Amino acid sequence: xxxxxxxxxxxxxxxxxxxxxxxxxxxxxxxxxxxxxxxxxxxxxxxxxxxxxxxxxxxxxxxxxxxxxxxxxxxxxxxxxxxxxxxxxxxxxxxxxxxxxxxxxxxxxxxxxxxxxxxxxxxxxxxxxxxxxxxxxxxxxxxxxxx
Ligand code: FES
Numbered sequence: 001x002x003x004x005x006x007x008x009x010x011x012x013x014x015x016x017x018x019x020x021x022x023x024x025x026x027x028x029x030x031x032x033x034x035x036x037x038x039x040x041x042x043x044x045x046x047x048x049x050x051x052x053x054x055x056x057x058x059x060x061x062x063x064x065x066x067x068x069x070x071x072x073x074x075x076x077x078x079x080x081x082x083x084x085x086x087x088x089x090x091x092x093x094x095x096x097x098x099x100x101x102x103x104x105x106x107x108x109x110x111x112x113x114x115x116x117x118x119x120x121x122x123x124x125x126x127x128x129x130x131x132x133x134x135x136x137x138x139x140x141x142x143x144x145x146x147x
Contacts, residue, residue: 042129044068045136047094061131065091066124075142082125089124090114096135100127116140 044065045056059068066089069076077088087110093100097120103111104126111121122137129135 042131042133046074047138049138049140059129063129064125065127065137076124076139077142084126087114090140091122091124092118092120092138093122094136094138096133099133
């Protein structure tokens with residue numbers, strides 16, 4: 001006898017359990033993964049000057065590069081708590097910098113006090129992300145005590 005209920009539901013009715021449901025889910029995502037993967041996302045790739053392997057993370061609009069780093073267990077000093085009052089969250093922006101908010105005079109002043117500032121230096125707490133951005137940054141060594 002043929003049931004009008006969906007296959008995954010029938011398998012639950014028959015006591016087939018969780019594994020059949022998981023297989024059903026896997027089949028769904030396998031079929032429709034192009035939809036999931038085609039949703040635009042903001043990503044940040046973190047590279048490390050100490051040789052750690054790079055990490056890429058998805059970020060939400062409104063988060064700063066510092067937020068994304070800390071939310072993902074990446075060590076990045078932030079002595080002032082992310083209010084542009086120190087230079088300890090200093091990073092190098094390697095790609096995607098044109099899409100970041102413009103650098104302020106205050107941020108520039110603090111970057112001047114950072115260790116080894118370069119033309120692509122920014123403060124991670126001031127790099128607030130928007131939708132559909134791809135940013136790559138390098139985290140400088142975190143062994144020094146900044147100010
Ligand atoms: S945490 Fe102090 S300026 Fe970013």
